[in-house]
Amino acid sequence: MFKLYGMSGSGNCWKPAVLMKQLGIPFEWIEIDIQRGQSRTPAFLAKNANGKVPLLELDDGRTLAESNAMLCYLAEGSPLFPADRWQRAKILEWLFFEQYSHEPYIATVRFWVHFMHKQDEWRDKIAEAMKKGYAALGVMERRLQASAFLAGPDYSIADIALFAYTDVAYEGGYDLGDYPAVRAWLARVAALPRFERMT
Amino acid sequence: MFKLYGMSGSGNCWKPAVLMKQLGIPFEWIEIDIQRGQSRTPAFLAKNANGKVPLLELDDGRTLAESNAMLCYLAEGSPLFPADRWQRAKILEWLFFEQYSHEPYIATVRFWVHFMHKQDEWRDKIAEAMKKGYAALGVMERRLQASAFLAGPDYSIADIALFAYTDVAYEGGYDLGDYPAVRAWLARVAALPRFERMT
Known part of the structure; x- marks a missing residue:
């Protein structure tokens, strides 16, 4: 095991x-x-x-x-990471996007605010990081206006990777009000069978 | 094409x-x-x-x-990204390590110093980033003391990904003096057929 x-x-x-x-x-x-x-x-x-x-x-x-x-x-071997070469490439594209352009701003701000309580002390640093976090959310919004899931019409591990910190972005102070497609996608993913939100 | x-x-x-x-x-x-x-x-x-x-x-x-x-x-389909599931997992591990723990400190410091000439103005910020860059080099050093290439005995795309900014880290002020296995690996990769260093 x-x-x-x-x-x-x-x-x-x-x-x-x-x-x-x-x-x-x-x-x-x-x-x-x-x-x-x-x-x-x-x-x-x-x-x-x-x-x-x-x-x-x-x-x-x-x-x-x-x-x-x-x-x-x-x-591997499941529909969440299909064997098709191009599909895999697009899934990997989102996985790398998540670690480079999303997590360092959205997860990090949440950590500073929600766990370290630095919202006042680190105000400027947080504002700077949030610009990049919102840019990442904008990339997701544009994509999800055209597609049910990030890598295509079907749910994949790309959705798991991006769901992780997008779903709790509000804990860092992010407002998803201007990202309706992202919010609809969060709800769509959360409603999948055997899906459990982070507790 | x-x-x-x-x-x-x-x-x-x-x-x-x-x-x-x-x-x-x-x-x-x-x-x-x-x-x-x-x-x-x-x-x-x-x-x-x-x-x-x-x-x-x-x-x-x-x-x-x-x-x-x-x-x-x-x-895909080449020996640089073999089909074996575990081998792929270890290659991907290094690719994500590169984008999360290496590039943001080693490439970024190089950009600040070599292209933006901020070595004096941003001294503190650079020193802070370099701590994490050296930590990433330390992880590579430990691995390369035990293995000819990052993901195992054979050259793979993991080596390409990590070579990129490690080979030019000195342009940001990094000193590889304490990383002999990394230096030997850089030389080993650079000597491979049809390998061209960044110009």
């Missing part, structure tokens, strides 16, 4: 968990509190030199880091 | 170009000067709503953004 080392409340950690629940893959969740340094212990660094969660561990001890690499690995 | 929209001097744009040269895939390079706003024109935004290069265009007009998604797409 897979072991998933993760921290509750982390969208990156939620991604492989919700995917495994949807696909009916059993796994054991091992809580790692990064704020108490539990991802920086020698034992954990031996599993992931980058000292980050989530981390997926196989029965034989092999480990895989990077939430979006896990999505690809776990969804 | 593929069209590759890119900016000379950009490691992200260099990645798909060097891969296509190595695989013998013909393509046309179309220079886009992002500092003159050429990735933000209505015509370009119609091709990539995220307004970034590189952008790969197929004969039928379909487009693919995100350099690392291009590497996966273009290397």
